[in-house]
Amino acid sequence: MLTYHEIMSTDFGPLNTAADKWQSMADEIHKVELAYRDSVQKITLGPQWLGESATVAHTNFAATRYEYQAAQTQAKATATLLRNAHQQFVELKKQLENARADAVKAGMKVSEQGNVAYDWDKLTPAERTAARHDPDHARTVRESEQSWADYIKACVKAVDDADKDLKKDLEAVVKDGYGNKNDETLGTGFNGDAGKVSQADDKQKQDRTQLAALKIRDNETLEDYLLRLQRTGVEKISGSKEIADLFAAVQKGTITAGAFARAISKSGSSGLKLYKYLKKEKPITAAGTFLGSRINARIASAAPGSFWSRMPPNLVGALTGSDEAAKLAYARAGSAFVPTAAEASLITVAKNGGLAEAAKTAGWLRGAGVVGGVAATAYGLANLSTYNGDMIKADPAKFASDLSGTAFNGSLTALTVAPSPVTLGLTIGTGVVYAGCLIWDNHEAIGDGIEKAGDWIGDKASDLGEGISSGAKKLGSALNPFD
Template sequence: MSTNFGLLGTAAGKWETMAGELKKVETRYGDTVQKITTTENWAGFSAVSAQKGFAATRYEFSAAQVQAKAIASLLRDAQEKFTDLKKKLESARDDAIAAGMTVSGEGRVAFDYSKLTPAERSAYRHDPDGQKTITEAVDKWQKHIDDRVKAVTELDQNIKAVLETAVTDSNKDAFGKGADLSLSGFNAGATGDLNQALKAEKAAQEAAAKEAEAAKNGPKAEGGIKFTGPTAGAQASGQKYGKEGSAKVYADLFKMTTEGKYQNGDLTLSGVDDITLGARASATYGFTHEGLAVKAETSAGVRAVVEGRADYSHWAGGYGRFEGFGGGEAALSGTARWDGVSGSAKAFAGGKAGVAGGGELAGIGAGATAEGWAGIGAEAKGTFGKGDDGKWHVGGKLGIAVGIGGSVGGEFTFDGDKIKKSATDAADWVGDTAGDIKDGVVGLFD
């Protein structure tokens, strides 16, 4: 009742001013630093890398403006809604007083006996029906005022959640969809429409409630088996702007895939069994804005993969895999892009059997592979960069066989999205724990 909601408008004005200043910085950056990469005096891989990096920096300046303007708009809308609800609360209090009630500063309603004559007070107090009428009237007005207070509280909590979402990077242009290279930068997808944001927040809350209810009602299981074959085909395309050229020929006599998934709350168990008998050859090449990529491979034979995985929310996970191969294969590949480099070469004829396993904690994973070979061949592979799954990979593999041999390999992965979520959860937990400790210490001396 005593809050000055006009301060929200004052804060909104400062956010709008900030957006204007950020626009000046973006323009100056584009006309000076970023401009260097658009001249003909700089070419090659370093120029391509600089173009990516400088464009990403300018993107963040632009995203910061979107975020600042969105917050300004949200604060203005919040001021309007809070002011309206405050007026409704004041009106409810005035109506209760006009109906013969008193309303304390804490919002507690009571019957105002001071407006009655001594005779009327005595009659009310000694008349059971009169006491019932008073109690019902007090309860009615108390609920009316409580509902008005509850509306303010709910709006306050929802606006807090909306503001937290507005300053969290939506990554709408990340993972190759645009110039965004930061997973925790400014939010270029921030909305300044409070009504729209509140609807989205309500939908998210309802979805979370449904998910929690579904988890309470028991685990869910799904899966199936799929057969295909024989199939064959060929396709080819030349290099185009921003896309690699490719060629592919395949003939699968038989393919069977079995998948299963079991989910119970945050726990997810999944498995896949894939068997393929056939032959294929493919090649890709190109030099695009993402860098250089060349790959060629061919294989013929039967291949089987069995994999099981367990995940608990975004905090932890683990997997185990068995692979078997009989036939011949050869491959050569190399990439040099802004988000990493990789290279591999292999040639093999005979039979393979191998196992792999690994785990992940808070977005950071580690895994290892080991294979036994019966035949002749060699393999070498090294990877550093971002994969198609959006994770960063660092690893390698070496193998050789002349009659009998094998290979070993290892890899570390870094999932930026899971790392960010885990860090946020940890920060929230630390904050809540610190608050509990503080309340406990204060309570000892109250």
């Protein structure tokens, strides 16, 4: 495998020089082919030479000319591979150089071998002493060192992958194919299909340089992966790393605040429902059915000629859920309990009345809640599946918030599908735990966020303005079909 030092110390210019020589070779072979066609092969194409010997000569001469043509194709393909490799290696090396520069800017030292370590020399003796005795700072340093080391290793691996692909393609481009017209040297001559190899390499180069960022990295959760893609997209569109950083910070803060508010509000409302159930024997309603149950109650008690009495019952039932469908399913089971659509368990309705009756009972609003809850739980499980033991040890708070968030979404979905004291209690418990984990995971950002935001704005205001201006121009150009 290529090393960091080999990549950083290698001049890739000779690849272009070699590519020019291969292209020049193809041009010279083309001249020879034309001369052969006009001075040798044409002898067999006229009426002067007839008979068996002429037929054999025609076949052999055509085969020779084919080899001249195949040699040109092979030489051109080799030139294309070398040019692609040069462009790709230069771009990937630049990416590695930028990664190193960013790491140094973030307070790291990067050795000639690519080893990353925190640059303690930038601190004063007093700051070093204080930092070394601060457990939170030490943990942050270790995490930062590992993060930058992993990033630089990923950049090195990208170059190594490109190098291995080049070797594979150069070996493939010289292998003669089988069965082409006039090819009489099956498997032993020049490769007339070499152009297919270079075309595939063009596509592969494009995929790596443009789509490499779309691959999930080692030690990266699904959530981190999606956030990184969004941040990269903002940076490419705007041309400003500062704008992308601000976008990522605002987005993470908004999502976290929204999740915290949702967990607290659902836990609070569920706690109130459980209290009313235990103290006042009020039925438990499914999550997300407050509006629907109020509308259904208004329609059921509406006076003739009033606004609510004129509402199309089928339309309202399709939106908020059908009380009749719920009652019918429970009656079939011989239950003495007659629930409204908001109180009915969709599992019970489906068991006794079928899926169609369950859909009628749910209505569009509750049905959307079920679908959204299932999707959120599935996403949470997929995100958890991307964790490994090292990732959990490195950031247990983040893992805890992701785990409790998935449990909360699952409990809330269960409450939406089948309201009961059990699902209600699970929603309360997982919601409280999730809210606590969010605070644990984001306590530093909560405490330091305003101060850091102020410092960032003060330090980066001019850069941000330039980034916005440059990014706006790029975005306008991208959206202008006549540019």
